[in-house]
Amino acid sequence: MKVTVTKDILSxxxxxxxxxxxxxxxxxxxxxxxxxxPGAGKTSLILKxxxxxxxxxxxxxxxxxxxxxxxADRIGAVGISVVQINTGGGCHLDAGMxxxxxxxxxxxxxxxxxxxxxxxxxxxxxxxxxxxxxxxLTSTPEGDDKPQKYPVMFSEAEVVLINKIDLLSLLDFNxxxxxxxxxxxxxxxxxxxxxxxxxxGFGDWIDWLMAEIKLRRK
Amino acid sequence: MKVTVTKDILSxxxxxxxxxxxxxxxxxxxxxxxxxxPGAGKTSLILKxxxxxxxxxxxxxxxxxxxxxxxADRIGAVGISVVQINTGGGCHLDAGMxxxxxxxxxxxxxxxxxxxxxxxxxxxxxxxxxxxxxxxLTSTPEGDDKPQKYPVMFSEAEVVLINKIDLLSLLDFNxxxxxxxxxxxxxxxxxxxxxxxxxxGFGDWIDWLMAEIKLRRK
Numbered sequence: 001m002k003v004t005v006t007k008d009i010l011s012x013x014x015x016x017x018x019x020x021x022x023x024x025x026x027x028x029x030x031x032x033x034x035x036x037x038p039g040a041g042k043t044s045l046i047l048k049x050x051x052x053x054x055x056x057x058x059x060x061x062x063x064x065x066x067x068x069x070x071x072a073d074r075i076g077a078v079g080i081s082v083v084q085i086n087t088g089g090g091c092h093l094d095a096g097m098x099x100x101x102x103x104x105x106x107x108x109x110x111x112x113x114x115x116x117x118x119x120x121x122x123x124x125x126x127x128x129x130x131x132x133x134x135x136x137l138t139s140t141p142e143g144d145d146k147p148q149k150y151p152v153m154f155s156e157a158e159v160v161l162i163n164k165i166d167l168l169s170l171l172d173f174n175x176x177x178x179x180x181x182x183x184x185x186x187x188x189x190x191x192x193x194x195x196x197x198x199x200x201g202f203g204d205w206i207d208w209l210m211a212e213i214k215l216r217r218k
Numbered sequence: 219m220k221v222t223v224t225k226d227i228l229s230x231x232x233x234x235x236x237x238x239x240x241x242x243x244x245x246x247x248x249x250x251x252x253x254x255x256p257g258a259g260k261t262s263l264i265l266k267x268x269x270x271x272x273x274x275x276x277x278x279x280x281x282x283x284x285x286x287x288x289x290a291d292r293i294g295a296v297g298i299s300v301v302q303i304n305t306g307g308g309c310h311l312d313a314g315m316x317x318x319x320x321x322x323x324x325x326x327x328x329x330x331x332x333x334x335x336x337x338x339x340x341x342x343x344x345x346x347x348x349x350x351x352x353x354x355l356t357s358t359p360e361g362d363d364k365p366q367k368y369p370v371m372f373s374e375a376e377v378v379l380i381n382k383i384d385l386l387s388l389l390d391f392n393x394x395x396x397x398x399x400x401x402x403x404x405x406x407x408x409x410x411x412x413x414x415x416x417x418x419g420f421g422d423w424i425d426w427l428m429a430e431i432k433l434r435r436k
Binding site for chain 1: 255256257258283284285286288289307309336337338339340341356357359360361363364366367368369370382385388
């Protein structure tokens with residue numbers, strides 16, 4: 001019985017996700033679902049990316065958190081359209097929550113939409129939101145063994161970002177080991193190394209984002 | 219209907235958790251449920267604690283992971299009784315998984331049991347396992363705002379450990395801000411600052427563990 005209920009929920013979620021995707025496509029918006037452990041630096045990545053894209057791309061953000069508006073306040077402070085979703089205890093965003101948030105965003109004024117998921121390396125992987133690309137962010141202090149322990153998330157991502165590479169010399173994180181494990185799970189994944197603190201490595205990430213946006217922008 | 223199913227599952231879980239607790243009590247074992255984000259350093263904390271307790275306390279470990287046995291291999295390598303649970307995609311341990319693991323451990327040879335939960339700052343909070351104390355580990359690179367964003371986990375813990383304090387001077391983590399937020403959610407919580415890398419701050423944590431163990435040891 002439990003399985004049946006779960007299947008029904010997923011199927012309803014996927015239907016709403018497909019409608020979200022159509023709505024985004026009709027406005028020429030490219031949407032990225034940003035998933036990571038708590039504290040990997042999702043909001044800092046989004047803020048640094050906005051800095052690099054200023055004047056070139058119009059960005060909107062949906063912030064998913066269990067409670068509070070710490071992240072939305074940080075994004076709003078730099079003049080970006082942002083909607084906060086509070087899941088009220090829920091461990092992931094679902095497509096219905098995102099549909100509601102989309103209704104509050106000025107879609108005609110957005111080229112790129114970041115959807116920052118709840119910090120969780122497990123549950124968000126099971127829920128499509130209507131995004132075009134799933135981006136998993138990991139950070140060097142978490143260790144290079146995370147793909148082995150959380151394989152589903154890493155298997156289903158289109159892009160993996162290694163954040164906090166400015167701390168690399170202080171830690172045991174081995175980028176080669178990490179990349180080998182991710183690639184064995186997910187041969188077609190793109191991997192970028194960045195520091196949202198120093199901006200190191202952002203060139204390739206921004207180039208890739210710009211190419212994705214140009215595919216859909218009207 | 220969804221709510222009813224969830225309630226039934228939780229209630230069955232709590233019944234098994236109560237039986238686990240009785241089994242542990244009958245052997246004079248004190249059990250700690252270690253919960254944290256992926257990469258906060260749960261296994262490193264357990265390994266460093268084992269080092270401090272060697273010759274004084276007999277330790278056993280249950281390792282919870284979605285997949286693999288990376289952590290159990292690290293614990294087993296130092297000669298400790300360890301059982302690996304693979305949840306097969308599941309985002310938390312439940313009491314039934316722990317009951318099965320307890321059946322494989324030499325309970326008459328253990329004083330202290332660490333149950334390392336799946337790395338997840340949300341879902342494990344909802345499932346009691348039969349543990350005596352819930353320990354939440356956070357790490358300085360995650361940032362000092364985690365209690366605001368993941369309030370349930372921090373509200374229900376008996377103990378919060380701040381790990382990786384050796385990195386404090388390099389990061390924006392403010393221990394006073396962090397402690398103030400945790401205490402506002404959870405006035406009776408104990409907070410320890412440690413580095414599992416250097417051993418800094420382990421004195422108070424070990425003293426507290428020893429006092430807990432003495433309460434139940436036969």
